[in-house]
Amino acid sequence: MPRIRFTVSYDGTDFCGWQRQTATHENNTKPSVSQTITNALEKVFCHDVYLNASGRTDAGVHALNQVCHFDTTWSEEKLKNFNLARAVEHKLPESIVVKKAWLAPDDFHATISADKKTYRYLILNQPQPSAINARTMSWMRKPMDLDYLNECSKYFIGEHDFKSFQSVGTEVAHTVRTIHSAHWNWRNPKVAQFTITGSGFLKQMVRNIVGTQLLAFRKDWKPETMQEILMAQDRRKAGPPAEARGLYLMRVFYPQDLDNRCRQL
Template sequence: MPRTVEKPNNPIKNFKIIVAYDGTDFFGWQRQADKPTIQDELERILSMILNQDIKIHGSGRTDAGVHARAQVAHFHAKTRLTPDVIQKGGNSLMTSPIVIHDCRLADPDFHAQYHVRSKEYRYYILNREIPAAIGRDYLWHVKPSLNIDAMNQCCEYLVGEHDFKAFENTGSPRSSTVRTIYSASWTKKPYDRLEFCVCATGFLKNMVRNIVGTLKDAGTGRISPEMFNKILYSCKRPLAGATAPARGLFLHQVNY
């Protein structure tokens, strides 16, 4: 009798994906009951492709309305499908404004959140009297002329290891409010746009948007750079400026 050859079981693999998304119509990254989120949509599509229940782990949360150019996530799957097949299949089935830019095999112990070394966010302001007709979901329209030199003076105080409690909104679990910012600066861009770039070990809830709101106050002359520094060291959220709108914020890069 011919010998029966058993097919080997598919090994469990760890996949790393890099995802871009328009967060306008989503309630953030993390899955929520009865609300559309990036995590939910990705898990739904990947579960269809791989014919199994897929749970993904992102590098961190982004809030409702926040966008990403390069969010990183990982997931485990028992499959023979190659990363490029998974990427192409995911993008072909995706109807939401989410794109898988890269999919590759990762080390078995790679974790998208726990292995992050730094993250870079960018925030965009349209600084002119007339609002934008196109692209208004991706920037904050500020009418008063902003003093970018004063705002960059404030940014110098941000660099280094500090307690950023003054720029944290409540509602997110954390063991410490101390973070290290490696760089922070404003740059003028074409068409009356200002770009804020900030890179740090990590960020507290709404930290970037609260910093931007306070820097805007420095740009209008409402506070001085010295006052900004006092707000930072006060650790008191009520002293800082209003939270800037989510639509101008982009997760730009995650570094490992």
């Protein structure tokens, strides 16, 4: 069965997350991103689709380049001139867009094959909130000091146990992760952005890291406090998660060999 890999972007505001959590199924009326895409694919391919993604995003979190794959009963010959993005365009809401698709080798797996991911968090930093950006950015009134925040961020770089920054809800074998880079900069004079790249992330880890740094900034903690919180391995020592609306999955990285063996559709 041919395997199709594709990238998708979405505004997560109107969804309960990438995948609906069983515990909240009855109480959550919002659809999941994955089920919405699956429904569209099944209408196009006329068979059941089991969709895999690089990872799950929480309710309200956005993605610019989420990576997915599924297997199809269609032949490679039938797929040769097939445009997946165009085929599902009118079967998806405007808040979800399939960007590109490839015919992938059998050993490609959107989840397991991923080497690292990049997330970005956006904060509108001005005296008043913005109605226009209310869905896509967090907001802070107090003028932000990015030099201070970058001093905080450096403590997250490297291999650490991030148990203090893991929210409950997903069982994992261990809580050690490697962060390759983490830094703040000004996207424009009114928007601050935090960009972090790592081998993998725990549940709400990025939002917890951002939220803790912002709490430290508001309370004038020393930047070294970030190291103390890491070493404590206690979620109660860290701050609350930053709002979901400011977080974006920017990019998922795969081994070059796998990328080279994917043929664009």
